[in-house]
Amino acid sequence: MKKLLITGLATAATLACGVATASAQTVYIVRHAEKASDTERDPVLSDAGILRAEAVAALFADDMPDLVVVSPLQRTRLTAAPTIAASGAFVAVSPLDAGVEAHVETLRRGVLALPDDAVILISGHSNTVPLIARALGYETPDMPECEYDRLIRIELRNGEVSGETRRYGAPSTY
Template identity: 50%
Template sequence: MMKRLLLATALTLMAAGSAMAQTVVIVRHAEKADASSDPVLSELGQRRAMDLAVALSDSDLTHVFTSPLQRTVLTARPAAEAHAINPEAISFEGGTEAHILRIAERIRALPADAVVLVVGHSNTVPLIARALGETGSSEMAECEYDRLTVLSVEDDGDSPAVIGRYGAPANCEQNISG
């Protein structure tokens, strides 16, 4: 309950920060069932996806972007369904850098009042935040599934962020990396 309250407060503060700012929530996909190239979510990952939907239930979510891999789509699905949104999978064609640029371009093309969820990977979440103007995001550990970054994407290119956590604390000893 406290985490949900903190997230709601962060979303409210970010949205109130500027009339011309988009609110972007960036998370890594939830825990994977195995180490295959395109796994589904584990039971713990499915619970985390539901926790994300609960954390975002009071938001005015308008758009959801994922990578084309199952683990990101499955992580986003409960939140997207709760807001009657069809998630948009952004291709990896051209590599990781092209993927990140496409996500940033799609977000910047949205209305100023958009509230966006992006579900990425440990190697893309910090890069997506930086592409949107956030300067303080740190790299993600391979086992970090509970980080939630909320950005206020400003017209001037500066995007202040609030970093929080959601769901059960990530347990690096029990999770499969990647």
């Protein structure tokens, strides 16, 4: 697995996909899967979370990602792990230490720097997934803490944004 801690995702984009051009073609954004503990700061995934992580990988049977972006927290990496193993995608860790706004802006800039045919998976958090989608031009509602089954798929082509929200894996309990 190729992995890099980054402060600017555009650097990882160039390393993963060659010379950067206008924008990424397809961006998938998911929240990390169910965690084993609500009291630990950086918990592992629960059994349900492990199944959901496998469901994420199944989404990419035909179109594997070139780049997977995670936060420094292990639950985002563990959610993306089966996809990374199946695809051999480059992994970028987008830091959270400068705050959520900086994290989202780093992701936005990095995605927009990727080649037109890039496929990206972003594994985020309930408070970042909607913000990342909105920063890329796709409107989506805030995400409740108990929602794990939302998948946002965004197409960026020639300055145009289209997208859809799907559900995957076992339904979340609301």
